[in-house]
Amino acid sequence: MGAELATGFDCRACGKHHEILPLSFSVKAPDAAIRIPEEEQASRVVLTMDQCVIDQRDHYVRGRIAVPILDYPDEPFIWGVWAELSPKDFTRTNELWRTEGRENEPPYTGWLASEIFPYHNTSNLKLRVQTMPVGRRPHLFIEDGEHPLAREQRSGITLARVQEIAELILHAGDSV
Numbered sequence: 570m571g572a573e574l575a576t577g578f579d580c581r582a583c584g585k586h587h588e589i590l591p592l593s594f595s596v597k598a599p600d601a602a603i604r605i606p607e608e609e610q611a612s613r614v615v616l617t618m619d620q621c622v623i624d625q626r627d628h629y630v631r632g633r634i635a636v637p638i639l640d641y642p643d644e645p646f647i648w649g650v651w652a653e654l655s656p657k658d659f660t661r662t663n664e665l666w667r668t669e670g671r672e673n674e675p676p677y678t679g680w681l682a683s684e685i686f687p688y689h690n691t692s693n694l695k696l697r698v699q700t701m702p703v704g705r706r707p708h709l710f711i712e713d714g715e716h717p718l719a720r721e722q723r724s725g726i727t728l729a730r731v732q733e734i735a736e737l738i739l740h741a742g743d744s745v
């Protein structure tokens with residue numbers, strides 16, 4: 570779990586008070602890797618905290634979609650999600666993994682490899698993948714400026730929207 574606000578919030582989904590308001594949500598693997606049956610995982614998927622390769626063919630890096638919070642400028646809201654890269658850019662990413670100044674690398678083109686629940690249809694959205702300084706995950710930018718997530722990334726969101734996102738995600742698995 571990443572950043573959070575200890576102020577908590579009164580949840581409209583369950584009617585209870587939650588002690589913390591999460592300022593980030595993340596997934597530990599690309600959706601394509603999660604879908605692979607348990608018994609095939611070991612032979613087909615290589616997964617670390619930051620990288621994933623499936624069938625030695627599909628290459629992914631973990632990145633961050635940062636969304637400014639207009640009424641909480643201390644830090645952005647973060648979607649910790651996965652981007653598919655071309656084999657060439659994935660190799661380049663590895664070559665530069667510990668290279669100081671790697672953030673000067675021109676952006677790569679990637680494709681969002683995570684469905685982000687509150688938005689629908691985020692899989693395969695085209696991305697600009699900006700390399701960050703050593704030790705930090707790349708920043709991802711949605712190329713389709715009209716997509717709701719792109720608009721929020723560009724214009725920012727309010728803490729009220731952060732709460733709405735939390736209500737959706739924290740109770741996504743609840744039976745109705």
Ligand SMILES: [Zn+2]
Pocket residue numbers: 580581582583584585587736739740
């Ligand atoms: Zn709740």
